[in-house]
Amino acid sequence: MRVDGVSLQVRMVLNALSKADTAALATLPKMTMPEAPKQAQQLPPTLQTAANVNVLLAAAAALESPQDKRRREVRPPAKGLEMLDRLHTAGIKGLPKKDVLDALTQWAAAFELPEDPQLAEIAREIELRVRVELAKHDRIV
Structure with missing residues (x-):
């Protein structure tokens, strides 16, 4: 899927996630995020992954390009x-x-x-x- 108009940081996160590339994820800038609520930690693995992806997308979107x-x-x-x-x-x-x-x-x-x-x-x-x-x-x- 192609998404236009997103910053480089968002593309880096999406690219790393789509390849399940843990090495690429490790090179992304470290962001301090609040701890996930306990309800999210108790979700089934599929929903937990979706919640984590949403958190990563929100964090990447918050980064401001030059x-x-x-x-x-x-x-x-x-x-x-x-x-x-x-x-x-x-x-x-x-x-x-x-x-x-x-x-x-x-x-x-x-x-x-x-x-x-x-x-x-x-x-x-x-x-x-x-x-x-x-x-x-x-x-x-």
Whole structure:
């Protein structure tokens, strides 16, 4: 069976499970999982195996790929840029800016720099521009 759109970690787990390859399973990253409930330990072997596979799949799905991490880190700076654009558009059209300024104020208060150094440099510039715009409108964060 072919499943598209899964991370490398999930594919590694599935591949190792499909081959019943204990050596491959041993090379997977160690994950701390809570102990299985006693009801699961008392299940028949077939159901116990199915429960173990479900636990492994859930754990593998929880691992974040580098691409997913990058996408997650890009979202806050991108949202700041989007709100700056909305503020600019509202200013050009002469629309009320209060809701956009409120959103920018909340964004600036909750903003955290990403771990990636290149992305952090860009995010600092976006944050600075947001704070300048807020200062222009007498909104200090």
